[in-house]
Amino acid sequence: MGMQSVAVACGALTLCLALTTATNPGFVVRITxxxxxxxxxxxxxxxxxxxxxxxxxxxxxxxxxxxxxxxxxxxxxxxxxxxxxxxxxxxxxxxxxxxxxxxxxxxxxxxxxxxxxxxxxxxxxxxxxxxxxxxxxxxxxxxxxxxxxxxxxxxxxxxxxxxxxxxxxxxxxxxxxxxxxxxxxxxxxxxxxxxxxxxxxxxxxxxxxxRTLPVTARIDDKIGIDYSLVAPPRATAQSLDADLKGEFYSLGHRSPVPFSPLPLAFPSDHERMVYFGASSYFFNTAGIAYHEAGALVFEITEAMIPKDVEFKLNTSVFSAFIPQLEEKYPNMPMKFRASTPTAPFLTVGEGGISFQPIVDVQAYAILPNSSLAPLFLLSLTGNVSAVINVRSGRIVGSLDVGRIRLSLKDSAVGTFQVRMMQSLINILTSSTLLPRLNARLDEGFPLPLLDRIQLSNILVRFHQNFLLLGADVRFQPRR
Missing domain, CATH: 3.15.10.10 (Bactericidal permeability-increasing protein; domain 1)
Known part of the structure; x- marks a missing residue:
């Protein structure tokens, strides 16, 4: 191969690499x-x-x-x-x-x-x-x-x-x-x-x-959002569009996201002054960031169960399904530790946001000396859907869980039929775990807004691969 041919081949390869590494935004802001x-x-x-x-x-x-x-x-x-x-x-x-x-x-x-x-x-x-x-x-x-x-x-x-x-x-x-x-x-x-x-x-x-547009937004002591521009804002005949990275990350250790954002087929809506497009990439990096930061670990004790739920978290209750518990750990309090073995992966479509998380639930008996004795490890999965809204310039939401499916991954107290404790796990999930998750989601995540901008007349629509939020804006002068 001649030098000219080598140069042409290298040029073509460089062009292909440039095209394949083009950065799609995880979050889009459109000003109409x-x-x-x-x-x-x-x-x-x-x-x-x-x-x-x-x-x-x-x-x-x-x-x-x-x-x-x-x-x-x-x-x-x-x-x-x-x-x-x-x-x-x-x-x-x-x-x-x-x-x-x-x-x-x-x-x-x-x-x-x-x-x-x-x-x-x-x-x-x-x-x-x-x-x-x-x-x-x-x-x-x-x-x-x-x-x-x-x-x-x-x-x-x-x-x-x-x-x-x-x-x-x-x-x-x-x-x-x-x-x-x-x-x-x-x-x-x-x-x-x-x-x-x-x-x-x-x-x-x-x-x-x-320049008051936030490049990063700190969520808490573990998580932040990257709202930096991936390209200069571009004007079209009808609007001004800004492509943002739109990526959650762990403050302790930021590792590369193992997938890339897909292109957003942004609709030509013009009823509101501003639109926000939050892609599935945006939501899925949240799951990765919280998982990497160890924030998706929840402990459930009897003190967390609401008083109106007639349920005692102890071995006597569970011995009805696992007779060995009464023999080894009679009438002892229990603790559950729920965690996600992998980051949850969400899908965004016209029907809304949904995912099927896998949650490992490790059960322990609390011994008289306060040490923990591992009892059994359950794997939980089910259909979860999310309701999304905007309040005070923040994306807020809540989760709704469908029927939970159980399987036994490990046991120190012998085998047993997990389907027998389906109702108990449902009570634990709905009364303790879900309210804690929804309380965090109700605090919300900040939208990329300039200083002293307030949103009103909120619109929420779901599209393939992204959530569309529309709003009118009002500038609040300093007093």
Whole structure:
């Protein structure tokens, strides 16, 4: 094989590897046009205040006036009284970013003037109204090495089509003779200042704000969620999409996930301002993380059984099914330790979230000296379904367990028919284990939200391979 052929083969292999290692997101955030419009309203209100604080420089120069000659003028203490941006629109532009268009803006200023020509000096005040201001801003979205979003303004243009200035004072009429010269200078200064202020606001405020999107969210002292961007946010004709890693991990030891997220066939819903797509990968990494952290181990003692359940967790009760217990460990309290030999694997489909976990339940007798004597090891499995909702910016849920199937894996007290204790295991599961799991799920897991964003009008839908959450948003200003 020639060198050229080797190069072609290596290139093809590199391309194939690049394609096969492309990272699909485990979690997707979509901001619809309605969401962009709301964000724009908040940003424009802030920009309006910033533009009203523009500091304008003093202006001076010479101008020749017919039948008067050369006139030296000075404009000082220029003050912006207000700056209004009544009409604006934000538009996602594919492969570029977001374009903000502002039209028919206007501003009002006042200031002082001073004039000198021949041997005459005078001064006074003036009012200025700037109308038909058109501003176009391109916002480019990206991500840094930590996976946080970035934003910049590669392009900003401002055009003022109308400036009206009215001078007062004894020689105000003189200024009005060469107002066009002054208006041109004021127009140029304002156009430059507007874009400077836009760039500064984007860098100092908008950039700072969007970086409040959490890259990681700590769940407890064992588990975290990775919400870092796997690619820069991308604009489409109808929305802005952000692809996040969407991966739970153990804080003690983070090991690679043994499978990859599948592509999400995100629907074109637009009823809500924002949508979250949580893939089956997202939920399954939760199972792996909790399993690796040793958090899926539960002990059941009699003290945990609700008082309204007429059930004693001791060898006397179980000796009805295992006669050997009464002989070896008469009337002794018992303890169960439930654990998962492998991480549970969930499936997400149009019918919801379901899985069939395998739980090992080791039974012990608690001896008079408080040591534990192993009795038997059961394997439990059954159909489990999950109900999902959103509350206070967190994904919350609860589990419902169907019929539990038992099998005996090991026994230190001889063989016995496990089906005889089916009802007792059901009581233990429904009264102790399930409530503990549901209490944890009710605490929820945080969604990737910017600071001071509140969700309302929640929508929950299940699709093949992912859960779709929709919501409207409201920005809560600081008090």
């Amino acid at each position: 046009q309605a969401g962009l419009d709301y964000a724009q309203e908040q940003a424009i209100a802030s920009l309006e205040k910033k533009l009203a604080q523009l500091k304008l420089p003093d202006i001076s120069g010479d101008s020749r006036v017919l039948r008067v000659g050369k006139v030296h003028y000075e404009l000082s203490r220029l003050r912006l009284r207000d700056f209004h941006l009544p009409y604006s629109r934000i538009t996602p532009i594919s492969n570029k970013g977001l374009q903000v268009s502002i039209s028919n803006a206007f501003a009002e200023l006042d200031g002082d003037w001073r004039v000198k020509f021949l041997f005459i000096r005078d001064h006074g005040s003036f009012d200025l109204r700037v109308e038909n201001i058109y501003i176009k801003i391109l916002l480019r979205l990206g991500s840094d090495t930590s996976g946080k979003p970035t934003i910049s303004t590669p392009d900003c243009s401002a055009h003022i089509s109308k400036v009206r200035v009215l001078f007062s004072g004894k020689l105000g009429w003189l200024y009005n003779l060469f107002h066009s010269v002054i208006e041109r200078r004021l127009r140029k200064i304002l156009e430059d200042k507007v874009c400077d202020k836009v760039a500064m606001s984007v860098y100092n405020e908008l950039q700072t704000y969007i």
